[in-house]
Amino acid sequence: MKDSDNDRLLAQAIQSLGTPDFAQAYASLLRIHAAFDNLIIIAYNGEKRPTVLYREFTDPIVYQPMDDEYLGSAYLLDPFYHQHRKGDTHGIIRLRDIAPDHFRRTQYYKTYYKQTTLLDEIAVFATLSDAVTITTCLGRDRSSGAPFSKKEIQTLQGHARALSVLAEKNWQDFQPEDNRSHEPAPLGDRLREVFKRQHDIKLSPRQAEVALFILRGHSSLSIGLNLGVSPQTVKVFRRQLYAKCGISSQAELFSLLMPLFARLTNEGE
Template structure:
């Protein structure tokens, strides 16, 4: 969907004028959808020491309240965009295929729980400081996104990022009321990762298990950890044996059981 330059300028003007008001989010949606039709758009605030906060809720049949609850109650810890944020994802426009683990699209999380299966997903990323980031996530109906669509999204990216950064300065204080509760919940969820298989798995086996859950292949894991592929396979075999499982889906089920207790 290619909008006229005149209309894009009007939408951009509206976005800037509404900064800090309730009219900002509708203006943001209008500008993004002028570049390409989206099945959903939502904004999320990531902080390294707290649970994510939804800033703009999606109006989507894909992103049901159940899926969003699952995400906020622990699945965000295995979300490619969240982990890319923790790894230092720079400000700009990023597509999920550029940042996801190599086996993510075959992982149990993606095939059974991920809300945007089969869609092209991207995010406008806005780094606020070393510990926090805002991502404006969009699910592009056009799948895969064409070169022209990517160019239009990249063209509006500086405006979206600049406008939202200014908007955040106006609304930041209203978002911190429940920060303490979110910090506590995040610490509880983080402990699931730190203690996964506690008393059964070695520290290395736990590390391997979490990377498998996040969607990395053993080849990629071996490279990340600086070990031989054969060594990674041995660790995988050992952790499966200790946990009395035989597959990635069973491993994910154990993880799901653990976060459901938080």
């Protein structure tokens, strides 16, 4: 990358702020820092359904599951979504650095993520408010067949502040498609309610928390660290959860809960 190329594309991005041309100019600027196979810009809005603002790709398979599966409910298990839920996130974050320790063992990974052929993802985070985060996700998939290089990651990190500020400035007046005035109740509470309604199974708050951690790819050790309990206690909660649901595996838990997630995201629309 030449400094002159960076200056030229940065100037184009600045000039296009607030216009329909910004996303494409922003993508061109990002591409000289890291040669991505696909790019998608998503606005997360609290726990409500996200909005896709822009996408481009080499291989169309990468986004085939996006509209129905990811935006329908699978986003609730996405590490980038949970990074957004932490609040006030800026800069460059690589998926593998924040994914739970058993992420690649999850049914979410096997049934959704793997079919996209994604090998690596890096996101530029920009926080607009307490509720809204813009994430620009650069991906490598089967088109190139290789993850991002160390040099590309370092280059992105070196421009992290400017890239975040550009996104914040362009979308500062963004209004989410899901503009319900109220924020949904916490996911665990809503899950317990719909579980009781649909299956007549009453989960405790802790059992619902453990179920969500399992689906996101946390090991017993990781769940224990998050909840402040021992791994042995987590295993007790897991056994209780599986017994109440009449299941014996994470795959069965996924099959049971994903239809409920879809109902949760549709409620109130």
